[in-house]
Amino acid sequence: MQPEWRTAYAMSFSASLILHAKPPSVLPNETTKLGNAPVSDSSKRYPSRRETLGGMAAFGSAAAAIGAEKSQAASGPKQNETAFKGKVGETFDESTPDYLPHRKKDPSQPNIVAIMVDDVGYSDFGCYGSEIRTPAIDRLSTNGLQFTNFRTTGVCSATRACFLTGLNNHSAGIGWLTYEDSGYPGYRGRLASNAPTIAEALNDAGYRSYLSGKWHVNSAESSTSAGPFENWPAQRGFHRSFWFQGHSTDFFRPMNFFEGNESITVGEDFYATHDISGKALGYVKDHMAVQPDAPFFLYIAHPATHSPLQAPAGSIARQRGRYDRGWDIIREERFNLQKELGIIPAGTKLPDPNPGILPWSELEPERQRLYARYMEIYAAMVEEIDATIGELQVTLDELGILDNTIIVLFSDNGGSPDGGLLGSANLLSGRIGGMSLEQCLDMFDDIGGPDSYPMYPAGWAAASNTPYRLYKHDSHLGGVADPLIVHWPKRTASEEKLRPHYLHTIDLYPTLLEAAGVQPLETIRGMKAKPLHGRSALATLKDADSPEIRTEQHFEMEGSRALYSDSWRLVSKSRDPHAADGWELFNVTEDINETNDLSGKHPEIAARLVERWEELARKYDVFPIDSRSGRRKSMAAFLSGGTRSEWVFHPPVSVLLPEAAPELIGRSNNIEFSITPYEAQDEGVLFAYGNMFCGRVLYIRDGTLFHELALRPHSIIDSVSIPEGTQHITIIQHLTKRPWKGRYDILFDGKRAYRQHHDRLLFSRAMQGLQIGANHGVPVSSSYQHAFAYSGTIRQARFHLDTTPYTEKEIEYLLKPPFTSGR
Structure with a gap:
């Protein structure tokens, strides 16, 4: 007879299969199950982009794929190739073999599954006080441990660096994100090469x-099909990997996924979660x-709930009306439930609303209707994560390994304020003043689907971070306090589920590792x-009364600084270290x-902790503090002009991801195509x-x-008739006042056929590359x-970019556009 929770999940997944418009797409020769309903279709496959463009052949069998990825990955477990102890004669009959020892699995070694979710706030799971339905996650908590004082770094790349290396993020090389090497040890924008990943340590x-x-x-800059590859998953210990590099991805139609070191195109029914x-x-x-005697480490890094907020239509529909009450009521209800659950002390006060958040x-x-829709999408994304975690539990149980598998579930930072106070149906439109309420309402039925790039308003992020203040990007607890659940039935059976450590x-x-x-x-x-900066909390997993392992931790993110020391927490009031x-x-x-x-009441304590923070900052590569705005930092490489002005392509070529592609918006450029003579x-x-x-x-x-x-x-839109026989097409983007004003010239075989001036060009960061x-x-x-591939032949494409750095006056003009959309 099935355990009760297994039966419940089977029923819930069967229902999910009926309610979803489309099931998850599946991989070659694999079976994906939603509860008890298997879905298998060998015709759905992940071809390489080169194959799509007429290049390399299709992927082979799953076994061949395993072999190919192993050849790219770290060497894995070492064999003891000591001196040969046998005898070598001229034939086998005259020789004595000496076999290499085979590593036997230690039965006590657990399998390890680490699940990291993205931009999920402290209170977004049911077991942390949410109204969002997360039965699978709640089951993990009920049968495992739930931590109430777990801390991260405030942004995604930095937290990932901490987890993968066991180092404070600046020491791991990632003081912020991965846009560029800022020229200092703590801000390389990539993992330090002398910092072994947890995968590399476990593989050994x-x-x-x-x-x-x-x-x-x-x-x-290394995110291209030509590498360099030394910091890719396959080269940092992961034998098999299905991954993307950037901070976000389109959930339905991404162009940035890799398998091992090979760029791939996903299937039509794709949904990232x-x-x-x-x-x-x-x-x-x-x-x-094929390797049941070897333990495994599985790292699942969900992009949900990072922008864009996108979810299957059926999942969004199931949330309809649930957030019409608004963020004030939701935040208060979560706060009260946290007290009932014992997540926070009964005497805790709900902080005042974050600056700028209007009462619902x-x-x-009409604005309430729109904002409720954003949160419906967000909740749908969380529920989709939960459904996959439920399926993971079922699968591990069917394989007979659930009890001796450690499942660690946590978020990378607090809820995100990136949508601003108003949110948007297209987050990228912020660079031109955003979208008006009317424009967003015109897109209402599309919001959350594949033809939108939405983000919820900061009022919902504040609710996500209940009971804490502020958000992702901050060193206040709203940015760094996150859920952590540990499930390991073989070792964590305890009456006391909550861990305040x-x-x-x-x-x-x-x-x-321990x-x-x-x-x-x-x-x-x-x-x-x-050497690792982290300390093992294994004793904490076994014993609720075990002593604290950490009484001090420093924080710095985008100039926002903090120090936890015993009972005290010191936090900077601004991002400017000289403020x-x-x-x-x-x-x-x-x-x-x-x-x-209490800084006014205890100035001596504040002064002592400031001095201690500075000591730790020097020790862990925090200095020099980069207190530039996030927008200024994210655009630093663009503003400096980069180092490459000429690009020549001979199609077919793989997509260039946005991080590595030429910047074709906001810079003057000439683009010339050589084609076979144009025919009608x-x-x-x-x-x-x-x-x-x-x-x-x-x-x-x-x-x-x-x-x-x-x-x-x-x-x-600019357009012009093209003469038959044309072999060279040139388009010139000449900016007369960067980035907002300029003109376009179109030339056929060197002769200008069109010119148009524009006083209000569009500018933002393109997210799908070239x-x-x-x-x-x-x-x-x-x-x-569809792809609308060119039916003629492109012999060559040549791009020439103006790489002149932006002046300070131009930067000010760019960051404060001369127009808005009247939001």
């Missing part, structure tokens, strides 16, 4: 390591089929390995959510940069050459469908 002891999901610890989980389960099933009752009805992300690495009986690596790639307004001081034993600033029937995309949410495209249709600059719902000869993924223009 016989584990097999797998990754599915978001990587985002690799430098932007489903397919990342499906791939992960496929890795586990393959592993148990003061919003006009203070843990930081860096502590997970040594905890998991649970596996593995020592940290002393050397890596011929270098002395950095006169100084620091706040809180006694977090009595005031867990930073509501009562020729049509299709010559180049596509970005997508409809921000992009630029040049295509031919019905004898007309179209150039479109898109930033949904806005677009600028494609030549087609527009796969999300289209730039609504004027065509």
